[in-house]
Structure formats: structure tokens, C-alpha cells
Amino acid sequence: MKIMRNSVVAAAALSVLPIAGFAAQSANATAMTPKTPTPSPLAAVTHMLECGSDDSVQAPAVFTLDCSASTTKTYLEGMKWSGWGHDSANATGYLVKERPSTTGRANITRYPVAVTATKLAKREATQVYTKLAVRFTHAVPTGMDRVLCFYLAKEGRTQAPTPARTATRYMIECVDGNFVKKPTRFTLACGDDLEYLEKLRWKMWGPTSAKASGLLTVEPTYAEPGPTLRYPVTVVADRVQAGQGKQLFTRLKITFTGKKAPFEPRVMTVDLPR
Numbered sequence: 001m002k003i004m005r006n007s008v009v010a011a012a013a014l015s016v017l018p019i020a021g022f023a024a025q026s027a028n029a030t031a032m033t034p035k036t037p038t039p040s041p042l043a044a045v046t047h048m049l050e051c052g053s054d055d056s057v058q059a060p061a062v063f064t065l066d067c068s069a070s071t072t073k074t075y076l077e078g079m080k081w082s083g084w085g086h087d088s089a090n091a092t093g094y095l096v097k098e099r100p101s102t103t104g105r106a107n108i109t110r111y112p113v114a115v116t117a118t119k120l121a122k123r124e125a126t127q128v129y130t131k132l133a134v135r136f137t138h139a140v141p142t143g144m145d146r147v148l149c150f151y152l153a154k155e156g157r158t159q160a161p162t163p164a165r166t167a168t169r170y171m172i173e174c175v176d177g178n179f180v181k182k183p184t185r186f187t188l189a190c191g192d193d194l195e196y197l198e199k200l201r202w203k204m205w206g207p208t209s210a211k212a213s214g215l216l217t218v219e220p221t222y223a224e225p226g227p228t229l230r231y232p233v234t235v236v237a238d239r240v241q242a243g244q245g246k247q248l249f250t251r252l253k254i255t256f257t258g259k260k261a262p263f264e265p266r267v268m269t270v271d272l273p274r
Contacts, residue, residue: 045126046085048117049153056126059084065095065134065150066242072274073098074242076115076134091115095134095148112137121154130154145245169205171237171249172273179246181205184214188270194219197235197254209238209249216254218261232257243274250274 047056051067059081066074079093094110101107114137117129134148170179174190182202189195200214212235220226233256237249254268 044085046089046120046129047126048129048132056128059089059091061093065132072100072243076113077110079115087118087120089117089129091117092137095136109141111141128152128154141245148242148245150242168247169207169210169237169240169249170246171252172244174273176244176273179244182210188216192221194221197233200235208240209236211236213257216256216261229261231259231261241274248272248274 044058047058048060048063050057050060050064057063059079061077061079063076063079064073065076066072073096075096075098077094077096079091081089081091083089092112092114095113096111097109099107099109114135116133116135117131118133119129119131120127121130130152132150132152134150136146140146168181170181171183171186172178173180173183174187180186182200182205184198184200186197186200187193187195188197195216195218198215198217200212202210202212204211214233214235216231216233218229218231220228233254236253236255237251238253239249239251240247241250242248243250250272252268252270252272254270256264256266260266
């Protein structure tokens with residue numbers, strides 16, 4: 001037999017390797033060989049929902065993570081799946097961030113990632129994965145966590161994957177990378193720092209919103225000297241979106257509880273960077 005001939009040749013060449021030992025090593029090598037997951041009988045009816053109820057995909061090579069109208073696009077590409085239809089499915093590929101540039105050509109950055117889809121849920125005659133864990137397999141980009149988690153829709157229309165509730169929420173103050181959590185002072189006028197929130201007391205900092213009370217302070221300009229004005233306000237941070245590798249509050253609603261600032265509405269809405 002061919003295996004026996006190979007064993008004899010190996011034993012003659014090395015003079016120290018018994019045939020039984022060679023067979024044991026061969027068996028160990030076979031046992032160490034990774035096994036390809038057996039295809040699930042439910043693979044054909046297993047999906048993920050991308051951005052909305054009509055966007056049902058199976059083992060997608062490309063999958064959008066940020067479905068908002070933001071100028072920065074975040075998505076997965078080059079995904080190669082295994083175990084699709086089982087309780088969990090795994091893939092390797094790239095997380096892509098696509099940003100506009102002044103030259104008119106998109107600035108694209110790719111990061112190698114490993115992805116796991118879990119938490120199957122029934123949806124009519126099909127089943128859907130409702131959670132994605134995206135793990136960077138090489139160096140973690142600045143400002144990002146090693147693992148990003150997203151909850152996907154089970155049914156109905158959604159604007160984007162909902163970030164996992166366990167993720168910490170932040171706000172960006174003025175510039176990229178300046179992440180803050182429960183700040184006591186927060187700049188609104190980033191050009192001259194003459195308008196800001198201060199003495200903030202956060203009553204709640206939750207997964208979908210945060211609430212505080214404090215003062216909106218407006219300092220005089222050189223062109224229009226005068227006293228510093230302070231107005232009691234309540235602040236609500238909401239509209240959680242993924243950005244720069246974190247889960248971010250991207251909107252502030254500021255309500256004047258007493259006298260309001262001139263030329264401002266009773267409720268101010270401020271869009272934050274992401």
C-alpha cells in the first residue's frame with residue numbers, strides 16, 4: 001500500500017522513526033486539521049437585514065453598518081463566511097471607512113476584521129441574525145475599540161444597526177478624537193469658545209439618551225463688549241450613531257427653563273460631530 005511504502009522509506013531514511021510512531025503522528029496531524037463546518041439545513045432561509053426590512057441579505061460580501069445620510073460611509077466588504085445558518089456565523093474581511101476629500105476623490109481606509117453574527121430570531125418563514133461583533137485583527141485604529149458590537153433589526157425599517165447597549169456612549173467636543181463623557185463643561189461655539197454649557201449635572205447617561213441641567217453661558221465679543229450672560233437650561237443628548245469606532249450621542253436639545261437668550265428659540269437643537 002502507498003502509506004506503508006511511504007512509512008518504510010521514511011524509516012529507512014531516518015533510521016529512528018518506527019512505523020507505529022509515524023502512523024500516530026499522521027493521526028495527530030489529521031486531528032489537528034481544521035474542520036470545515038457542516039452546512040446548515042437552515043442556511044437557505046437565514047438572512048440579515050441591511051438598513052431596512054426590504055434589504056434582506058444572505059452571507060453578504062458587502063454589508064453597510066452606517067445607513068444614515070452621513071458623508072462618511074462605514075461598511076464591511078470582502079466578507080467570506082463560514083457556518084452560515086448555524087447559531088453563529090463567522091467571516092473575515094475588511095471594515096471600510098470612506099470619507100470625502102477636497103480633491104473630489106473619496107479617502108478610503110480598510111481595516112482587517114473578523115466578524116461574528118449571532119442571536120438568531122424568527123422572521124416569518126425565515127430566521128435573521130440580530131447581532132454583529134466586529135473585531136480588528138491587526139492594530140486598532142486610533143480612537144476605536146478593539147471590538148465593535150451592533151444590534152441589527154429583526155423586522156420593520158431601521159435607519160442603521162443599533163449599537164449594543166453595553167457599549168459606552170460619548171460625545172465629541174469640537175474636534176475629531178476629543179471624546180467626552182458626562183462633561184461638566186461643553187463648548188458649543190468651537191471657533192472662539194464664547195458660548196458653552198457649564199455646571200452640567202447629568203441625571204442620566206443611558207444607552208439611548210442622556211439628561212442634564214446646567215447653564216448656557218454667552219461671553220461678550222471684542223466687537224460687542226458687555227456682561228457675560230448665563231441662562232438656566234436642561235440638556236438632552238440623543239441620536240446614538242456609530243462614529244470613529246465609538247457609540248456617539250450626535251445631537252443636543254437645549255431647553256431654556258427661565259429667561260432665554262435673545263434671538264434663540266425656546267428649544268435649541270445642536271448637531272454634534274461624529
